[in-house]
Every structure is written in C-alpha cells, then in structure tokens.
Amino acid sequence: MAKRISAALTLTNIQPYLLFAMSGxxxxxxxxxxxxxxxxxxxxxxxxxxNDPYSKQYEYSQPxxxxxxxxxxxxxQPYMGQIYQPTPAFTPVSPQSMYGSxxxxxxxxxxxxxxxxxxxxQKTLTVLHPLKAADGSIMNETDLAGPMVFCLAFGATxxxxxxxQFGYVYGISAIGCxxxxxxxxxxxxxxxxxxxxxxxxxxxxxxMITLSSFGVLFSLQGxxxxxxxxxxxxxxxxxxxxxxxSALAMDGQQLLVAYPCALLYGVFALISVF
Amino acid sequence: xxxxxxxxxxxxxxxxxxxxxxxxxxFDDTSSGPPPMNRGQDPGVGNLFADPMASAAxxxxxxxxxxxxxxxxxxxxxxxxxxxxxxxxxxxxxYVMKKLLLLMFPYTHQDWEVRYHRDTPLTPRHDVNAPxxxxxxxxxxxxxxxxxxxxxxxKRFSPEVLGLCASTALVWIIIEVxxxxxxxxxxxxxxxxxxxxxxxxxxxxxxGMILTVLCGLLFGSDGYFAALAWSSCAxxxxxxxxxxxxxxxxxxxxxxxxxxxxxxxxxxxxxxxxAAFQPIIIYWLTAHLVR
Numbered sequence: 001m002a003k004r005i006s007a008a009l010t011l012t013n014i015q016p017y018l019l020f021a022m023s024g025x026x027x028x029x030x031x032x033x034x035x036x037x038x039x040x041x042x043x044x045x046x047x048x049x050x051n052d053p054y055s056k057q058y059e060y061s062q063p064x065x066x067x068x069x070x071x072x073x074x075x076x077q078p079y080m081g082q083i084y085q086p087t088p089a090f091t092p093v094s095p096q097s098m099y100g101s102x103x104x105x106x107x108x109x110x111x112x113x114x115x116x117x118x119x120x121x122q123k124t125l126t127v128l129h130p131l132k133a134a135d136g137s138i139m140n141e142t143d144l145a146g147p148m149v150f151c152l153a154f155g156a157t158x159x160x161x162x163x164x165q166f167g168y169v170y171g172i173s174a175i176g177c178x179x180x181x182x183x184x185x186x187x188x189x190x191x192x193x194x195x196x197x198x199x200x201x202x203x204x205x206x207x208m209i210t211l212s213s214f215g216v217l218f219s220l221q222g223x224x225x226x227x228x229x230x231x232x233x234x235x236x237x238x239x240x241x242x243x244x245x246s247a248l249a250m251d252g253q254q255l256l257v258a259y260p261c262a263l264l265y266g267v268f269a270l271i272s273v274f
Numbered sequence: 275x276x277x278x279x280x281x282x283x284x285x286x287x288x289x290x291x292x293x294x295x296x297x298x299x300x301f302d303d304t305s306s307g308p309p310p311m312n313r314g315q316d317p318g319v320g321n322l323f324a325d326p327m328a329s330a331a332x333x334x335x336x337x338x339x340x341x342x343x344x345x346x347x348x349x350x351x352x353x354x355x356x357x358x359x360x361x362x363x364x365x366x367x368x369y370v371m372k373k374l375l376l377l378m379f380p381y382t383h384q385d386w387e388v389r390y391h392r393d394t395p396l397t398p399r400h401d402v403n404a405p406x407x408x409x410x411x412x413x414x415x416x417x418x419x420x421x422x423x424x425x426x427x428x429k430r431f432s433p434e435v436l437g438l439c440a441s442t443a444l445v446w447i448i449i450e451v452x453x454x455x456x457x458x459x460x461x462x463x464x465x466x467x468x469x470x471x472x473x474x475x476x477x478x479x480x481x482g483m484i485l486t487v488l489c490g491l492l493f494g495s496d497g498y499f500a501a502l503a504w505s506s507c508a509x510x511x512x513x514x515x516x517x518x519x520x521x522x523x524x525x526x527x528x529x530x531x532x533x534x535x536x537x538x539x540x541x542x543x544x545x546x547x548x549a550a551f552q553p554i555i556i557y558w559l560t561a562h563l564v565r
Contacts (some may be wrong), residue, residue: 131302183411186359187365232371254367256366263416274426
C-alpha cells in the first residue's frame with residue numbers, strides 16, 4: 001500500500017519527464033522539468049534511494065503513466081499552462097518558435113513594453129475628476145510611462161516661459177516621491193511600493209501642467225494667479241490623496257495624506273510661479 | 275500537487291507573486307524586486323529564456339536585488355525598529371486636529387495622562403495625550419518651506435539658504451534630544467520616555483514656530499512678538515504638563531537608593547529647563563525670517 005502510494009508520488013515527480021519524453025524536444029518543458037528535478041533532488045523526496053527499482057517501474061509504466069492518472073495530471077496542466085504558456089502544456093510547440101523568435105508569435109510592442117493606453121486614460125480621468133470615487137485596483141500596475149510624459153510636458157511648458165528647470169523638476173519629484181514613500185509605509189497597514197507612489201504622484205501632476213500653461217499666457221504673481229495656484233494645488237493633492245486612500249485602505253487619514261502632497265505640489269507651483 | 279507546487283515555488287523568482295487585488299491583470303507591478311516580466315506574453319517567455327545563460331543571469335540579478343533589499347532592511351533595523359516608529363505614525367485626522375488645538379491652547383485640557391492598554395500605550399489614534407511623529411515631521415518640513423517663502427518675499431532667497439535653514443533646525447533638534455537624554459541618564463531618572471518620544475516633544479515647537487512666522491509675515495513686528503509670546507506660553511504649559519506625568523511620577527519606582535528626596539527637585543529642574551528652552555529656540559530660529 002505504501003509502495004503504491006510512493007509509486008504514485010514518484011509518478012507525479014517524474015511527470016515533467018514524461019512531458020519531456022512525450023512532447024519531443026520542447027524547450028519550455030525542458031526548462032520546467034529541469035527545475036522540478038533540481039527541486040526534487042534538493043528536497044530529497046526519497047527519489048535517490050529507491051532509484052533503481054522505481055526507474056524500472058517508470059520505464060515499465062511509461063505508457064500507463066501518460067494516460068493512467070489523468071485526474072491527477074489534468075488539474076496540474078492548467079496550473080502550468082497558466083504560468084508558462086497560454087495553452088495547455090501538452091501541445092508540443094515547435095522548436096523554432098522557442099529559439100528563433102518567429103515574428104508572428106511575438107507579443108505586440110506596446111504590450112511588451114508595458115504601456116497600456118486604456119489604463120493610462122482611465123487613470124488620467126480619475127485625476128481629472130477629483131470628486132468621483134476612485135477605484136483602488138487601478139493602482140496595482142505601476143507604469144511610469146504616463147508620469148514621465150507628464151513631467152516632460154511640465155518641463156516643456158516651463159520652457160515656454162523661459163525657465164529651463166528640468167533638473168529641478170526631476171530632483172524635486174525624486175525627493176518628494178522618496179518622502180511620500182517613507183511616510184506612506186509608516187502610516188498605512190499594508191506597505192506600498194516605490195513605483196506605485198511615483199506613479200500616483202506623477203499622474204496627479206497633470207493639473208499642474210495647466211497651471212504652468214496659464215503661466216505662459218499671463219503672469220501668475222497677481223491675486224488671480226494666487227487663487228488659481230491655490231485651487232490647482234488643492235486639486236492635485238486631493239486627487240493624489242484620494243487614490244492613495246482607496247489603494248491602501250487607510251481610513252480617516254485623507255487630509256493627513258493630502259497635506260504632504262500639497263507641500264510637494266506647492267514646491268512645483270513655486271517653480272512655475274516664481 | 276505538492277511536488278508541482280514545489281516546482282513552481284522554485285521558479286518563483288522568475289514569476290512574481292500576484293498583487294493583492296484582482297481585476298484584469300495585464301501588467302504586473304514592476305517595482306517590487308525581480309526584473310519586469312509580463313505574464314501576458316507567454317510565448318514571449320520562451321523567447322526570452324531560450325538562452326539559459328540569459329535566464330540564469332536574470333535569476334542571479336533578481337536574487338542580488340533581493341539580497342540588497344534584505345541588507346538595507348537589516349541595517350535600518352539595527353538602528354531603529356520600524357514597528358516602534360510605525361506606532362508614532364498611527365494617527366488620524368481627528369487626533370491631529372485635537373493635538374494642534376492642544377498645542378496652541380492647552381489651558382483647558384484636564385486629563386494629561388497617557389492611557390495604556392495592557393501595558394502598551396495606546397496609539398495616538400485612540401489617545402490624544404500620546405506623542406506622535408507625524409505632526410513634528412510635517413511641521414518641520416512646513417517650517418523649512420515657509421522659511422524659503424519668507425526669504426523669497428524679502429528677496430533674500432537662494433537654495434543654499436534653504437539648506438542652511440534646514441540643517442540648522444535639524445541640528446538644534448538633535449542637540450536638544452541629546453541633552454535631554456544625557457540629563458535623564460545622569461540623574462538616573464527611570465522613565466519610559468524613549469528617544470522617539472523626546473524627538474516628538476521636541477518637534478512640537480515647530481507648530482508654534484510656523485504660527486509665529488506667519489503672524490510676523492502678515493502683521494509685521496508687533497504681530498511677530500505677540501505670536502511669539504502666545505506660542506511660547508502655550509508650549510511651555512504643554513511641555514510641563516505632559517512631561518510632569520512621565521518624569522516626575524516615576525520616582526516612586528526607584529525608591530531603593532538613598533537621597534530620593536533630592537530626586538524630585540532635579541526632575542522638576544529638568545522639566546522647567548526644557549520648557550524654558552522653547553521660547554529661546556523659537557526666537558533664535560525665526561527672528562531672522564521676519565526682520
């Protein structure tokens with residue numbers, strides 16, 4: 001009885017080998033199975049000891065092993081397929097596509113770079129509607145493409161007024177992101193990653209771009225400019241805090257998160273006004 | 275099933291753990307740890323790792339990154355425990371509002387005792403008397419920015435001056451905390467005041483400083499001195515009442531040695547010295563901004 005159980009377990013151990021044997025020289029499966037074998041050798045699932053008798057059993061039951069416990073193998077197939085291949089692992093893929101990277105099998109360039117325009121647009125809309133409740137799950141993907149574009153646009157509008165201050169923009173945003181990252185990690189129950197913080201702060205820089213483009217048209221140092229600056233700072237920090245609150249599930253702390261964001265965007269406004 | 279999972283776990287540094295909440299997951303969080311890899315491009319995986327050397331190099335790189343992160347965390351944890359620091363940041367908006375009001379007008383507050391819950395002090399969320407580090411940190415940064423703005427209004431601004439102001443204020447905090455620690459140690463006062471508590475109490479003066487500078491900018495010299503007097507008195511009262519509980523009440527604990535009668539006097543002196551130090555430093559750090 002114990003022998004049968006251990007035989008069945010050994011069969012699951014060597015199933016990747018079966019895949020390897022069955023589907024020909026399949027690079028992906030070969031890669032998988034090498035890991036599993038390493039693991040098994042390290043884990044020492046009794047593989048080394050009864051090597052000889054069970055290897056004989058393996059050779060004997062090879063065709064059986066393929067088809068006999070389908071119930072045991074099938075739940076494992078979609079598991080592997082989900083991770084390594086979109087299709088179930090038993091479809092043998094031709095070797096050329098693994099090696100030579102055939103052109104049709106490549107993913108689209110934007111997907112490979114990680115730029116998803118739809119999500120970027122959604123996040124931009126979330127920033128532009130500060131009074132609408134934010135969806136916390138959109139911040140799971142940290143893409144820095146949008147924030148980079150916004151930083152460049154901000155620097156470009158500053159350039160139009162004659163201030164060549166790209167260095168200040170990047171420096172302040174780096175220090176501000178670092179500070180917010182430390183603060184949010186200390187204040188929230190769940191931690192937050194640096195990319196998420198940078199992404200959110202970069203997206204909420206969008207209203208600041210409108211401020212600096214107004215600065216191109218008329219000087220912001222009057223009363224109207226002050227009011228506009230205050231409004232835009234409030235808008236930016238409100239959106240940023242709203243997204244942080246919903247993404248990190250912090251309750252009763254929105255104003256507390258909004259205040260450091262307001263300080264950071266205040267420094268940006270200082271650059272655009274003065 | 276178990277072995278398959280183990281096989282999966284061995285390849286885990288390559289395939290990242292899934293982020294907390296669901297949704298149409300096209301792209302993974304690219305910032306945490308291992309180099310970016312998208313699950314969406316599964317045929318691409320085979321393309322990327324056709325060369326075992328490249329995949330081995332990527333594995334090595336990600337393990338190096340993880341090691342680096344572990345080393346940084348270990349070094350930080352050697353100096354200060356992040357959990358203890360998190361206690362001081364567990365605040366919410368109501369607490370901050372009440373504390374700011376208390377700092378500016380402490381005369382009507384009755385109960386200054388820090389409340390405990392089974393030997394651990396309550397977090398600032400639940401107890402308005404507990405010290406926190408959010409207010410001092412924010413007040414410090416606001417003070418630096420306000421100093422920059424004040425100097426800019428007077429056309430005396432340059433980034434070096436801002437750095438000078440920031441480092442001066444920081445050094446004064448460090449000096450104050452060190453002197454407090456030294457005096458508490460020399461007089462063998464056994465309190466449960468940790469270094470972070472002292473930093474917190476020392477940082478509360480920045481709230482008064484901000485108020486003083488604002489009044490000085492808005493209302494000129496008279497406004498500056500009036501605000502200076504008001505915030506100094508409020509802050510002195512606050513410090514004395516808060517630390518009285520912690521420093522002076524602990525003399526009953528160490529009643530072993532002789533000369534316990536001398537102890538309360540020294541503790542009183544310490545508390546009042548700390549309180550008297552506040553107006554001096556407020557004046558020192560703000561006078562040059564509203565001249």
